[in-house]
Amino acid sequence: MAQTTQTERTRTVDQIMDNYRSDEPGVRANLYRMLNFGRLAGTGKLVILPVDQGFEHGPARSFAANPAGYDPEYHVQLALDSGCNAYAAPYGSIQTIAHDYAGKIPLILKINNHDTLCDEVDPAPAQTSSVQDALRLGCAAVGFTIYPGSSHWKSMYEQLRGLSEEARAHGLAVVVWSYPRGSTLSKEGETGMDVVAYAAQIAAQLGAHIIKVKLPTDHLEQDAAKKVYQAEQIPIATLADRVKHIMQSTFAGKRIVVFSGGGKKGEDSIFDEARAIRDGGGNGSIIGRNSFQRPRADAIKFLQKVMDIYAGKVV
Amino acid sequence: MAQTTQTERTRTVDQIMDNYRSDEPGVRANLYRMLNFGRLAGTGKLVILPVDQGFEHGPARSFAANPAGYDPEYHVQLALDSGCNAYAAPYGSIQTIAHDYAGKIPLILKINNHDTLCDEVDPAPAQTSSVQDALRLGCAAVGFTIYPGSSHWKSMYEQLRGLSEEARAHGLAVVVWSYPRGSTLSKEGETGMDVVAYAAQIAAQLGAHIIKVKLPTDHLEQDAAKKVYQAEQIPIATLADRVKHIMQSTFAGKRIVVFSGGGKKGEDSIFDEARAIRDGGGNGSIIGRNSFQRPRADAIKFLQKVMDIYAGKVV
Amino acid sequence: MAQTTQTERTRTVDQIMDNYRSDEPGVRANLYRMLNFGRLAGTGKLVILPVDQGFEHGPARSFAANPAGYDPEYHVQLALDSGCNAYAAPYGSIQTIAHDYAGKIPLILKINNHDTLCDEVDPAPAQTSSVQDALRLGCAAVGFTIYPGSSHWKSMYEQLRGLSEEARAHGLAVVVWSYPRGSTLSKEGETGMDVVAYAAQIAAQLGAHIIKVKLPTDHLEQDAAKKVYQAEQIPIATLADRVKHIMQSTFAGKRIVVFSGGGKKGEDSIFDEARAIRDGGGNGSIIGRNSFQRPRADAIKFLQKVMDIYAGKVV
Amino acid sequence: MAQTTQTERTRTVDQIMDNYRSDEPGVRANLYRMLNFGRLAGTGKLVILPVDQGFEHGPARSFAANPAGYDPEYHVQLALDSGCNAYAAPYGSIQTIAHDYAGKIPLILKINNHDTLCDEVDPAPAQTSSVQDALRLGCAAVGFTIYPGSSHWKSMYEQLRGLSEEARAHGLAVVVWSYPRGSTLSKEGETGMDVVAYAAQIAAQLGAHIIKVKLPTDHLEQDAAKKVYQAEQIPIATLADRVKHIMQSTFAGKRIVVFSGGGKKGEDSIFDEARAIRDGGGNGSIIGRNSFQRPRADAIKFLQKVMDIYAGKVV
């Protein structure tokens, strides 16, 4: 695939940003910042390094495989060196590095979190930092997780709503992790095609500027939805099909959607996933454990290959 | 039925607006805007296009039948082209189109929503946007759903109360979707005559400027009410009778009431419903799935026929 | 009984108002307004027309017997024409008529309500309007229902407390409907002498300027109370005795107490009740269904006879 | 015991007030007011008349024995005439008399209350008035009940915390009624030595300026505490011992503690209690039912004898 010129790249980003034309200039500026930063700058594609696993899974489970990662500075430097578009982490991690890195790479403050010491069937994260914190620390965006399907959905959506309004009013972009979970969903339902598409739609309706979902399988969870997928013969056989359907489900592609890699796995399967995301029209990946649990040199090489797939520099 | 002159039309709207004479000028202006917009301008009748099904039922169930509808712009353009009085949708959808459409057609921001990933017997929607959002996005009104009969009725009414006060103080009209649901009601009770009339009265007492209810059946749900309907021989045999009783139950016709079409069905049954609404003195319809799940050309033709029934241009 | 002179009447009201001498001048002004308005002006007696049954019991159950009552204007006009001291109703009803009637008759905005679509054993009303609404609509007072004995008593008392403080600070009087209900009370306990006297005391302690309770029976509900009533031989045999005990229980008669008529019944039994209230030293009645469910001419005649009993014009 | 000179009395109060030297001058002024008022002025001892039984137990149970007590004015006049240091009551009672008595005797507004129409095993009072009310009504202090041991302990302590901060910032003293109750305590545990000492400590830590507890028995409720009382041989055999231990448990006597008399009983047993409180170093009594349920002349004589015991004028 031929490389793109600067003008083409600007056009690509402008086209995406045109879908956000009701947004405040401050929010737009921060979206531009992320889209125009790093190795994928100007391509309309994003690879973001998120490191909230210390909070979500505990420190040893997250960092023992590569102990350099116990230090938050390791991650933001990795994001910078590999050419990620942004680095996302909870308050403590961002606070530790903001003095030095704010302004060097777009920072996303993950303002709610959940730990697994008390792991509920119907989860709801705790708000662990604030829009004011994000502003003081020089961040470009706030990140928020919702668990559609949890019996606590109402309080999560309402908390997100309030924080989003405050973020937007202060020029911060809003990134929503939309992860279906809860007692009414089966385990495979959490990544079922219908459920993930629905979760993506909800995030879009709640005003997310960037939506993060898991890559869906071809499982169909809800009967009423299953009937429609079958009757209308919506193509969901390949991963690229499914990514395409997610993009469709987020205002016909008018929202930026990135996909998560999940637990650590082989490089090749992630490269395959990146190709499917690219081919389905997705905007990129959020890659955590698969980055920071490798040795640094490997991680950079690995991340850059993913980026090159998105950029069309490699097949 | 003869067509009406401009003076007659003005008089019709003034007569309706006279029932809102305690309201703030800003609210009155927005009610005037909706009553004087579109193909039914000046008739005192309203057809509103509501598109919250992506949130309420999921994207595929809502839009796969007519994939153009995945894009929020499709709907507002459909509302405009068919001559609807207003377009109603949740935050994400309105945010996507407000930059271009605010000022071209009255927008109603639906500020609470409910999804069906976790579908409770006693539902309560989440607040998903705010009065401030509606103002920033140039809307004419906010929309809010209550579920009378749900065990969460108190928190819903109180949330509506607070938002209504804020909306009115900022000159926005308040549209209330009043849908009885909950563990104490039977399935047919949700559309029973007594229950829907009660739900309409509650919306009126809570200060709704425009009330939306489902078309009631002749089922009578509550014993204490049934006795009165029978003793007083309240006519509820025909749909027009029932619409008339709803209008009576909303301050003897002093509130604007529109009726919802429900799931997709044959055109003729909707035309029949429109005739009954018109003959019973109702103010019109909110028609969602029956509009946007048809191909665009059909939808426009279909919506305009409904409008012509209301306008008295066709029988 | 001889008619009273103007000076005597002024003295009567001043004497009552002397019990409110810690209150703000604005609150006192509104209490004066109610005591000096209508056919009972200056007598220290009150007959108030309350119409919240549309919300509390549903529209047909309330208004089908006399369909003129579907229109809120019917009621305020009835209150005015019959010479009531004030008219009380929920937000929607007051909003509909305030433009024309504020200033013509004292209005009481009933700021919480309960419907019977979801009718709990331990009820708690929803706040449906605000002090700010009452001010904007030109009301003289706000009304609030508490259900002592309900497991939700704490949240109701606290909501009343906050609203009362706000109301008083803005010069509005506070009328409290104190209706014992809840899982720990028997059905007849709800109107038991000890329970109603206790509910009246609670309303007084919570700062009610006007207290509304149901007429008590001679049933004694709580063992600890029963012992005292028997040991101290508190007279409760006649209705007048019981009214007297209620007055005693509200600061030895230093608070205005009016009694509710309950469901529709024969005129004579209501006249008897009025005589007992008068003879027991009560301040009057709140009469809803027994007024508006009669034809208008009958209702006016009926209400005026009740007033004349209070005024001592008839026996 | 010889009578004290004015200089000695001033020294006594100054010594107590020295323990409150971190407090705001406004708070100190109000503590001085109570300590320097009435028959016990300047002795460092307090007898306070509290009348919240109308709310807590109902009007007849409280006042039928001496019906003059239905009138709130009776009580404040009794407090004044008998020489009490202060009068404490809920909002309604204080509101009724504040116009005339504020400034004549220190008033304590009891800002939370509990009734027994719905009497829970794990109680939590309702806030029934506010710091702003206390200021407007000219009170010297606010009173607040907590029930340590109730499953609602957290919400009570947090409500007290907020109100205390507000009270202190406005120069009002804070009186805490600390009454252990709840499903984890046995009936006798509520007045057990370990439990009452713990409740007194909690009130002190929460910032109470004056602490009110019940007189403890020698029962020991909690195993972990029992072991320590036995191992360390803490003297708790006599009532004076137990009072002494309570004083120790409230910062080694650095907080004012008064003890409640409980239900009506013989005069002599109350005089004995007063002697024990005095001998154990306690600051006095809160005496409600034992005062106002006697005829006025008896009550004054009775209260003054209690005061004289505290003042050391009688043995």
Next chain:
Amino acid sequence: MAQTTQTERTRTVDQIMDNYRSDEPGVRANLYRMLNFGRLAGTGKLVILPVDQGFEHGPARSFAANPAGYDPEYHVQLALDSGCNAYAAPYGSIQTIAHDYAGKIPLILKINNHDTLCDEVDPAPAQTSSVQDALRLGCAAVGFTIYPGSSHWKSMYEQLRGLSEEARAHGLAVVVWSYPRGSTLSKEGETGMDVVAYAAQIAAQLGAHIIKVKLPTDHLEQDAAKKVYQAEQIPIATLADRVKHIMQSTFAGKRIVVFSGGGKKGEDSIFDEARAIRDGGGNGSIIGRNSFQRPRADAIKFLQKVMDIYAGKVV
């Protein structure tokens, strides 16, 4: 071990403070104050005297062994005389001594507390004072307990978040007691290596400037974590190993961590613990019962020996 020069000591503290370079100057000033105060000034080590046991366990259980401790002044004077870096206590205790000791020794206001009269399996402390209180009383920091693993984790983290933001904005440091407890943890799990490391990480992510955890055992509680500890062969055999892993888990040593001594035990075992904390790179101890339950002279000697171990003056 040779004694350090003043320059070396300044360098040590500066090095620690360099990890807090995103923090407000006011917060940094208060951290400097604690690090540069007392016998361990300038060593980067801290021994803090915390006395909240009167609230947490009751007065007799805490102070009967050494009754001088009933008086809050005893403790702050002990902290001062023994050379502690700071003194931590709940509101009442700090309020009693702040007038005299604020400015003489850094004070930490413990703003939430839990008692054991109602001791839940899933605990949540009550907020008992405020940031405003800490400012008024001249404190250097606020202290807050969280119980990771409790079903109330979300509300605790969110309360801490709000208070931390307020504290930081006013220049106060935040000390977090992170004590795993709750129905999903076994008793030994509460001090298990994986669980304590996780709790320390959570406190760090929530923005604690100083973290307090219990010394962990080599127990591994959670299966998913156990696998990693074993697979990665994380050394946890000795106490020093485990302290080292805690330091690793708090941003690779970029947060100050102090360890608690727990219940009273032999001096030697505490000296051994101090050595392990020192050798594992920990920052010191919070020692309560083991200090104040000894006679004063012993306590000072004992505390100074602990400090000398940290300072490297003794082995």
